[in-house]
Amino acid sequence: MRWPYDELKKKARYLFTGYTGILVQAMLICAAAYLAASYISMSASASSVIFLLISAITDLFCQMLTAGRYGMMLDCGRSGQIKVSDVFACFQRQPDKLLIVNIIIGAIRLLIFYLADSILRLLAVAPVPDAAFIIITILVYGAALAAYFCVSMSFALVYYLFFDHPKWSSMELLRYSREMMYGYKWQLFKIKFSFIGWLALSVLSFGIGLLWVIPYMDLTVTRFYEETFCSEKR
Amino acid sequence: MNTDNSDNLGFDGNEEEYVRPDPIRRNEGLEKASVILGIFALFSSMIFYLSLPLGALAIITALLSRGNGKVKGRGRTGIIIGTVALSASVAFTGYTVALYMTNTEYRESVKNLVDYYMERYGLEPRPSAEQDPSQGQGGGLAEILQEMSEKAQRQLGESESSQTAPPDNNDGAPVPDIVPDASPAPAPAPAADVEGGIFT
Numbered sequence: 490m491r492w493p494y495d496e497l498k499k500k501a502r503y504l505f506t507g508y509t510g511i512l513v514q515a516m517l518i519c520a521a522a523y524l525a526a527s528y529i530s531m532s533a534s535a536s537s538v539i540f541l542l543i544s545a546i547t548d549l550f551c552q553m554l555t556a557g558r559y560g561m562m563l564d565c566g567r568s569g570q571i572k573v574s575d576v577f578a579c580f581q582r583q584p585d586k587l588l589i590v591n592i593i594i595g596a597i598r599l600l601i602f603y604l605a606d607s608i609l610r611l612l613a614v615a616p617v618p619d620a621a622f623i624i625i626t627i628l629v630y631g632a633a634l635a636a637y638f639c640v641s642m643s644f645a646l647v648y649y650l651f652f653d654h655p656k657w658s659s660m661e662l663l664r665y666s667r668e669m670m671y672g673y674k675w676q677l678f679k680i681k682f683s684f685i686g687w688l689a690l691s692v693l694s695f696g697i698g699l700l701w702v703i704p705y706m707d708l709t710v711t712r713f714y715e716e717t718f719c720s721e722k723r
Numbered sequence: 724m725n726t727d728n729s730d731n732l733g734f735d736g737n738e739e740e741y742v743r744p745d746p747i748r749r750n751e752g753l754e755k756a757s758v759i760l761g762i763f764a765l766f767s768s769m770i771f772y773l774s775l776p777l778g779a780l781a782i783i784t785a786l787l788s789r790g791n792g793k794v795k796g797r798g799r800t801g802i803i804i805g806t807v808a809l810s811a812s813v814a815f816t817g818y819t820v821a822l823y824m825t826n827t828e829y830r831e832s833v834k835n836l837v838d839y840y841m842e843r844y845g846l847e848p849r850p851s852a853e854q855d856p857s858q859g860q861g862g863g864l865a866e867i868l869q870e871m872s873e874k875a876q877r878q879l880g881e882s883e884s885s886q887t888a889p890p891d892n893n894d895g896a897p898v899p900d901i902v903p904d905a906s907p908a909p910a911p912a913p914a915a916d917v918e919g920g921i922f923t
Binding site for chain 2: 502697698701
């Protein structure tokens with residue numbers, strides 16, 4: 490039996506074997522940045538506002554690195570000329586545009602969970618039986634999670650479009666990504682979900698395996714973008 | 724999007740549209756890494772926290788080393804060794820836990836081992852379950868570490884207080900110089916019951 494998207498993954502692995510060292514080094518830089526960001530956020534937990542502010546700033550910084558990594562993934566399959574310093578490419582290439590995009594996406598995600606939390610706070614005051622409250626909590630958080638995934642899938646192409654269409658504004662990037670992903674969200678979700686076994690193995694390796702698995706995953710998604718949205722253009 | 728189930732033989736369904744298949748590309752470095760990691764995992768299969776990540780990494784690297792081909796040669800060896808190491812590690816750990824839960828002698832020997840190290844580092848020996856039934860199966864590693872850290876903090880506090888000058892006594896008497904005791908603390912003598920434990 491062959492798994493769906495096998496060809497896509499095969500092409501991603503083909504590229505991965507050619508650029509393993511550079512991709513893993515780039516991932517290592519991102520992982521180090523994420524670890525440092527989480528350490529800074531945790532150590533500055535004096536008040537919730539400061540914590541939120543520092544978390545947002547560090548997260549934005551890490552998102553810039555992630556966007557740089559996505560650019561590397563695109564170049565892997567195109568020019569083939571990539572280097573580790575490409576991770577920092579977004580700091581030189583219209584960083585304001587990417588910052589606005591990341592702030593909007595982050596705000597939407599935050600709003601989803603804030604709404605879910607507010608609903609549950611209102612219900613906690615109301616005279617609701619315990620069993621019903623548990624069920625409602627599960628349903629509300631399930632809905633919030635589904636909405637979160639929906640938003641993530643809708644804006645999954647933003648970084649690719651940022652590199653392919655440098656003249657587009659932040660709002661255009663968001664709008665076109667949402668429009669292009671219309672009808673493809675479930676497909677992308679299935680592609681990402683097919684890596685569940687790899688992620689389980691990475692958990693067993695205490696997260697070290699993610700250094701290899703995440704670039705492979707991102708390369709597969711990049712191939713999905715290239716073959717779904719770029720093949721006609723070429 | 725080309726995600727159909729046909730084999731990648733070079734034809735995309737239509738003979739006129741010949742698609743050049745990608746040449747098979749493997750990563751020999753990852754293959755070697757998978758075998759080495761697998762061997763390390765196998766030899767350390769008694770150490771759960773070492774063997775588990777090494778075995779998982781061996782499998783990950785072996786699977787990624789195949790490129791767009793199939794897993795062959797050293798990659799396959801890496802997967803096999805990694806899987807065996809993971810299974811052995813889980814089996815050893817499961818067996819040890821089961822033995823601890825069921826075998827009283829083994830449990831006692833583990834307790835003796837813990838007591839030995841507690842005596843060695845000058846900690847209070849823990850009363851056994853027979854002596855103090857409220858203690859249950861004895862303390863965990865966290866409690867032992869907490870006791871050790873408390874003792875270290877106490878010692879640090881004592882040494883700091885001995886090095887700092889004492890407060891003024893306001894009676895005009897000269898304050899004697901405090902010479903910190905540089906001699907190391909005498910090692911605690913091993914208890915008699917520890918001597919009769921598993922190390923004799």
